[in-house]
Each structure stands twice: as structure tokens, then as C-alpha cells.
Amino acid sequence: MVQKITVDFEPIGRRVEATPGQTILAVAQGAGFTLGAGGVYSPCGGKGLCGRCRVRVKGEGLSPLTEAERRVFTPQQIAEGFRLACQAALYAPVKVEIPPESMVGIQKLQVEGIEVEVMPEPPVARYTLTTEQTTIENPRPVWQQVAQRLASDYNLSQLQVDMELARQEPPLAQAKGGTVTVKGREIVNCFFHRPVPPPVGLAVDLGTTKVAGFLVHLETGATLASEGIMNPQIAYGEDVMSRLAYALEDEGQYQRIHQVIIDGLNRLAKDLATRAGLETKDIEEAVIVGNTAMHHLLLRLPIAQLARAPYVAAVTTPVEIKARDLGLSFSPGAYVYLMPVIAGFVGGDHVAMILGSRLDRTDKIVLGLDIGTNTEIVLKYNGRMLSCSCASGPAFEGAHILHGMRAVQGAIQAVRLKDGGTEVELETIADAAPLGICGSGILDAVAELYRTGVIDVHGRLNRQHPRVRVPEGGPAEFLLVPASESGTGEDIVITQKDIGEILLAKAAIATGTELLLKAAGLGVEDIQEVVVAGAFGTHLKVASAVAIGMFPPLPLELFRQVGNAAGTGARAALVSLAERRRAEEIAKQVGYLELMVQPSFQDTFVSSLSLPERSSL
């Protein structure tokens, strides 16, 4: 019997027995390094062609370097012990280090506590090729050689070269070869005269208020950098309706509001790339998810019908467009993929939320909420999905609240009242002196005011309460923080109007939930899980939301706060074409419920404005 040898695979820490003469790839595959367990990526099937199964070996005892390996590696890499797993055979015990880019497996996208498994199917593929110098005797320019080699070695025929890439790239091939990036049948990038950066893409959750960007490694799914910026369109309107109205006024204004978001995305991309030690021109693919208005303003689509009845999108199908056609300065041939849209007010961000939270795959009856200036709600039941959109307004972003502010340092994010509301306990972001109240703080405050009886079932402040006062000419207000304790040197109060804004917002959301359940023929008690997505949704106290009737009266353990699920969905779609197909399926499956045309809309909304009976708490 042949003596077995041991092979240690790092960083996964697996020790495997091998038969002398086996290739590293065969050993890895034989040991069941299947999907999810850190197998070695080998798209060419172990022929030494793709150069993708690179590993680094510590120790002697390997077969000599093959020609394929000499073609793929630089002398420096060879010196560092790099080998192709499909080429190197084992004859003695060794340690094999699998670099991240060679690792295949179900990727884990980790975001704020939830983990999503993504089957990798990168939108672009890279190939390292040899070329011969172009001369009058060998008059084959670089693209001809590349096309011939991709056809012969990878069976990729009928390839096109992106025109802008062809315009930029010197056409004469050199003897040393290089790497190309291929998307489908198109060569979209190349590295013949410069170092090869990691394959990266940009995922964007394009919100009305906030734009979240993620720079992601397209093969491993690793997030290399992430950043949130304010949507610069905010200068032209706080909510989608005011922006649409601005853009509709004249073509020049539309162009301006379109251009500022393009500029903003270019800046965001540059910041992210710089943080990862890269440049924007290294970004080879992008996925953008946004609500329908953001989507349309980005693409310069017709919007009149979106701002007015019948409130519909112009385009709902997924859009794939060259980044440069939008004015985005990514790699020469980079594409941007925009998630499909469900309806005028249920956009690609909702599809991404469902995708990112895996709501489409559950067998339970689930209510999913993505709370924002506009709140989208989906009800998953009996294999179906039904969504609606609620105009919840920007109160939870701190807008329209007298001392409202965004969730930044100094914002009051949690409130607890004691002794019938005479004593106030606060929690501020970064424990700074309080400057104002953010969404979760005002939500808490209203819930506590109600619990302690400072407000009644209609939200009216009890004017007899010691902390309630009525300034001359103004509405009643509750003194939350006296000037002496605030960071602004002024009182921080909650006014009767502030409470009204919160009741309007919660009524909008509660109405959506109730009408969805009604359309589905279900009751609140049928809901088996409530998924709460979005930045505000992650930070709010669920008990408070239930207490004021914004969320249905269900046990707290049924609620799951999943963070920026839309961003997660965008990243999943960025690294995997399978996820895009799934997103397209979701967009097709989700039914849209237009609340405005429901006969009971008005009644439901009005009755939702009241606070729930305290007995139900």
C-alpha cells in the first residue's frame, strides 16, 4: 500500500491525507471541500488555463513547475511559493495556504447581526493570457490575440471588445501577456500595461436621504470598504415628491438634480476606492438599488406619471447600462445593474430588502417593513408576497420635529419616564450632552408619554402635568431636557405638533399593515414573524413601536431587526448573477396593493391615528 502523506490546508485548518502524485486540487476536491467548506476555485476545470486556483505552498515535496504555472506567475510569485493547485502534485507533507481569491464557497455577508449566504456566480470573469509581440511578421494586434486565445483555451467565441476600452488601450500586443476581464461575451477591461487590482464592484443603496456604498470583492464577496453619505439631491427637496416636482418644473432642473446624484456617486466611489487603496477606474461592476423615484431620477426616465396619478414607474424591468452612459467614472467597460422595480412607490430597494432578508424563501407568514420617509411593507403568506407603500414621512429622520435631529452624536436615542412622567431618563448617542431627539428617541418618548398617562389615547398632552407647559401663542409641549442640562443651552421639548407627526407616521404604517392583512384574508394573530429593516428599523425599540400601535401587537420575540437588508441585497446581487435572477423573480412575484384605492383606506387611517388601548400592552 502506498504511504499516505498529510496536507494541511490554511486558513480553514483542515488536515487531509493524500496519495503521493495527487494534485492539490484533487486532494482538496477529494476531501469534500465542497461549496461552503472552502473549496478551491477552478473555473477551467483543472486544465491549468484559467490561473485561478492559485495556492501558496510551504515546504518541499511538490512536482516541478509546469509551463502553465510559468505563464501565470511572476518570478516574484514563484519565489514566494505560489503554485496552481491543478498543476502541482504532492510527494511529501506540505502546508497549503488558500488565498481568499482562490476560495470558493457560500459567501457570508455579515451586516449588523444578520448573515446571508450567497451562492457565488460573479458577473465578470478574469483570464490571464499570454500574447506574442505584434510585429509586421506577426501582425496580430492585442484584441485579435486575446479573442483567439479565449476561443481556443476557454471556448469563448463571438467576443466583442468594449469600444471605449478599445479606444483607450494601446493595440500592439507585447510578449509578456496580461489579464482581461470578460462579462458575458464582452471584454470590458484589461491589464496589459499595469498591475492587476483585485476584482471589485460597487453596491449602492440609493436612499432618498442617505446613500450607502459598499466596495466589494467580486469573487469573495468581502466588503473592502463601506460608507454612507447624504443624498445631495436633498438640496432640491427633502422627500421624493418635492424632488419630482422640482425636476418636472423644467428640463434644466431635471438635468441638475440628475447630475448631482451622479456626481455624488462618483465621489462616494472615489472615497471607497481610496480607502481600499484602489481607484474608481478599478470598479468593474456596480449594482444600485433605490426607490422608484431615485431610480428614475438617476436614469433620467419620464417622471410626470410618477408624481401624479396613476403614480406609476416608467420602467420596472431590471436595467443594465454602461456606467459611462450614466456619467459614472468606473472601469472603461463597467456596467451598472439596477434592480427591477415593483411599482411607483415600491422600488428596487424593496426588492433588495426582500432578497437581502431572504423573505422570499420563508414558509412562515411574515410581515416585512422597511421604514423610511416612505415605508414599504411586504406580507409573505402561502407562497405569495403582497407589498404596499405608506407615506410615513420624514419624522423619524428628525424632520418636522421641533427639536428633531438625525441619529448622530448628541441625539437622544432612548427615553424612559419615571414617576408618572415627572422624571426623565435619557440615553444619547456617544453619551454626549443632548442636542436634540432622533427617530428612536421620539418614538420612545411618545410611547412613554402614553404609558405614563402624560398623553391620552388621541395623543393630547395633559396640560396639568408638571412638565407640560403652554408657551404663549404656541402649542403645548413636554419639557424633556431643561436648558441647564442640554448641550445647546436651550430647553429640549416635545410639542403637541411633534406628537401629531409621530401619530401620522405610525398611522400610515399601521394602515398599510392592516390593509395588507385584509387583502390577504389574514388577521394580526396569523403573523409568525415581523422583519424590520432599515437603519431606523434597526435602532428603534420594538416595544415602543408596538406600544404606540406602529407595529402590530405581537410578542416581542416574533420581531427580527435585520439592519440594512436592502444594502445586503444589493451586495448579494453585485457578486452573484444567481442573486439577480432571484431578484427578478421576486419583482415578478410581488403583488402591489395600492392603498389609496382601497375602500377602507380612509377609515382605517383615521382610526389608526389613535393610540391603542393600554390594555393591549
Added chain:
Amino acid sequence: MVQKITVDFEPIGRRVEATPGQTILAVAQGAGFTLGAGGVYSPCGGKGLCGRCRVRVKGEGLSPLTEAERRVFTPQQIAEGFRLACQAALYAPVKVEIPPESMVGIQKLQVEGIEVEVMPEPPVARYTLTTEQTTIENPRPVWQQVAQRLASDYNLSQLQVDMELARQEPPLAQAKGGTVTVKGREIVNCFFHRPVPPPVGLAVDLGTTKVAGFLVHLETGATLASEGIMNPQIAYGEDVMSRLAYALEDEGQYQRIHQVIIDGLNRLAKDLATRAGLETKDIEEAVIVGNTAMHHLLLRLPIAQLARAPYVAAVTTPVEIKARDLGLSFSPGAYVYLMPVIAGFVGGDHVAMILGSRLDRTDKIVLGLDIGTNTEIVLKYNGRMLSCSCASGPAFEGAHILHGMRAVQGAIQAVRLKDGGTEVELETIADAAPLGICGSGILDAVAELYRTGVIDVHGRLNRQHPRVRVPEGGPAEFLLVPASESGTGEDIVITQKDIGEILLAKAAIATGTELLLKAAGLGVEDIQEVVVAGAFGTHLKVASAVAIGMFPPLPLELFRQVGNAAGTGARAALVSLAERRRAEEIAKQVGYLELMVQPSFQDTFVSSLSLPERSSL
């Protein structure tokens, strides 16, 4: 037995027997109206979905209109007797008129005497669809309805809408429906609010001197209009080298020479469309073939390596690009397809010439010549093709010839000398008074001067000849037309320098032929056919070209003058994706012989400068 009924099909004039109750489509198919015989086009397979098998029926005796037919036809069309062949069943004798757009079959492209059979596989397809009005209760915009209908009725999923089309088209669907044009998975045009023009495309043979355009019906292959214009780039240089040099001087000049041809193509398209009663925005597809320099200047590709050694193309693969990305004002989503290129001086026009003349399919040993400022020659032998490019110069276009002119009214196009060259017989275009000499005329003249001994084997004029004179300070010249007989009022002469220009041109072509044969290991006697393409090639007298050694000394019956075969190839590729695949095969199969690096190039060229021994005539 059931009584048979007779059906007359027009315009093909076929009388067929039918069983009552059969559909018109079934009758046509049963009668063997297969490809090439005028069958009825029915892409949906007779389901009444595509609306393409429309026929016009004279006489009663048909089944009632179906719902599908009411959807497809306007009341006016119904009144005119239009029916869908797949829906209408026959119960009495009728006359069925098949309109051209419903006729399938091998198309015949008729050009200057040759006929080419093209298997139709149109690049775009049209679908007529119903839509429901978009309202707040039915909030599905037009593209969503179109995508859903194409998916359900035609199994076309994952469709995208061209962004520019989506920007232009009103997004609200109306109850009356309309027609869309689909290319692959993309909706590229639509007709919801306007009449549906015939599906037309533009084929362009983009020559250095002349640009030939053809407006073609994409389904029938019929040429609706054709026109030739001068290439406006001629203002920046007569031949490709001078244009490349101009463009290389600075980026602004490159932009200018690029823009003039774009403008020229837009004008040409407009003229052609106007003649056919259409607009340029009705052009839904285009194919452009041109030599490599014209191709690169059109696409703004790098050209330094084309103008200098190693004289190679930047891009040789076929290019498919949105017309608008080139600045061409066709339909919103129209594509332009550019034929693949073989080498720096063997371009897409050569591929189109081989395609158009069907040279790739012959089993004979064939020499193919496309004569122009640059002459490309292909040798087809033993299943292989080998091509070269010869710098034959613009002499045959009338340039560099003292009294040279283009082949327009008044040009001497044929010359016959009598009585030892003392008497001259001429033929002019349109029988007008002679103004100058065009290519075929100067070719004839040199051949006749040699035959009658006025010039010797080196082309030297016999200064003793009565019609030969030596003006003071100038070269010797032969008086072709005295001032008294010319249309210019001045003598028309052929100078010693003119003869030298013709000998240079013929030597270039003869050298190419000889070196191709040498590379293939063949002799002149092995050639079984000579295909002569191009406008000049069609009009020249083959006997004269053989007499001066420009063409190999072969029996005249082996020569086939095929006209603008490149234009024919362009039209074939315009109407048929199968032809494009074939063109791409040709481009891959053709080997390129770089004459400059052949060791015997110089010797062959010098010996080709002499005229052949008269004994070989």
C-alpha cells in the same frame, strides 16, 4: 368524399386544392410553399399571436374573424380584406394575396447581374401586442405590460428596454396596444402612438472614395432605395494614408475627420429614407463595411499602428454598437454592425466581398479581386483562403492622370486604336463630348497603345509616332482627342507619366496575384475562375486588363465581373444573422499575406512593371 375547393395564391400565381375548414396557412404549407417558394411567414407557429402571416383575401367563404385578428387589424384593414392565414379557415374558392412582408423564402439580392440567395434571419423582430390602459387601479406602465405579454405569448423573458427609448416613450399604456421591435433580449423600438413603418435597415459600403448606401426591407431583403455619395473625408486626403496622417496630427483633426463621415452617413440615411417615403428614425438596424482605415476612423479607434509599421488594425473582431453612440440618428435603440476586419489593409469590405460573391463556398481555385485605391486580392484554394492588399493607387479613379476624371458623363470609358494607332475610336459615358478619361478608358488606352506598338514593353511612347508629341519641358504625350473634338475645347492627351501611373497600379495588382499563388504553391494555370468585384472592376474591359498584365493571362471566359459584391455582402449581413455568422467565419478563415515582408516582393514588383510579351496575348 369532401368536395375540394380551389385557392389561388398571388402574386406567386399558384392554384392549390384545399379541404374545406383548412386554414390558409395549412393550405400554403401543405402545398409545399417552403423556403424559396414563397411560403407564408409565421414565427409564432400559427397561434395567432405574432400577427405576421397577414394575407388579403378576395371573395367570400372564410371563417369569421377571430379575436386574435380583431386585435391585430385596424377596422380599415378588416374592411380591405386582411386576415391572418393561421386563423382564417376556407369554405369556398378564394383568391389569397400574400403581401411581401408576409412572404418567406430565400431572398434574391439582385445587383448588377449577379444574384445572391440569402437565408432570412432578420436581426430584429416585431410583435404586435394589446395593452390595457394604465390607471391607478391597473397601475402597469407600458413597458411592464409589453414585457409581460412578450413573456407569456412569445416566451421572451428577461427583456430590457433600450434606455433612450424608455426616455422618449410616454410610459402610460393605452387601451389600443401597438407594435414593438425586439433585438435579442432588448426592446429597441416601439409604435404605440404612431403608424408602423416597414422594418428597414441601412447597408453601407464605406469606401475611401465612394460611400454606397442601401435602404433595405429587413424581412423581405428588398432594396427600397440606393445611392452613392462621395466620402466627405476626401477633403482631408485622397487616400487612406493621407487621411490617417491628418487624423494623427492632433486629436481635434481626428475628431473632425471622424465627424464628417458621421455627418455624411446621416445625410445619406436621410436621403435614402426620404426617397422611400420614410424618416431616418425609421432605420432600425445598420451594417457598415469598409476598409480598415475607414472602419477605424468611423469608430475613433487608435490608428498610429495602422499608419506605421506594423500596419495593424486595433480591433478586428466584429463590432456591434448603438447607432446613437456613433452620433447616427437612426431609431432610438438601433444598432450598427461593423463587419470583422482581417488585417491592417484587408478590411470588412473584403470580408463582405467574399460573402457577397459567395467565394467562400466554391470548390474551385478562385482568384478574387476588389480593385480600388487599395486592391484586395483573395485566393481560394483547397478549402483555404489567403488574402493580400496591394497599394494600387487612385489612378483608376482618374486621379494622378493628367486628363483623368471619374466615371461620370463625358468620361471616355472605352478606347480602340486603328491603323497602328493613328486613328482613335472612343466611347464616352452618355455619349457626351469627351471631357477626360476614366479608369476603364485609360486601361483600354494603354492596352491599345501597346497592341498597336505606340508604346514598347516598358511603356515608353514612340516619339516618331504621328500622334505622339513632346511639349516643351514636359513629358511625351499621345494625342487622344484634339481640342476641336473635345468637350473642354482643349486637347485630351495621355502622357508618359500617365502610362507610368497605370503601370505602377497594374504592377501592384500583378505582384499581389503572383505572391499569393507562390505562397499557395500554385501556378497561374491552376486558377479556375477570376472574380472581379467593385465598380471599376465591373466596367473595365477584362481583355485590356489581361493585355497589360494586370490580370493573369487566362481565357476571358474564366473571368466573372460581379459588381459591388461588398455592398451585396453588406446587404446580406443586414437582413440575416446567419450571414453575419458566416462573415465572422470568413474573417477567421482568411489568412493574411503581408506582401512587404515577402523576400521576392521587390523583384516581383519590378518585373511586373514591364508589359507582358505580346506573344502571350
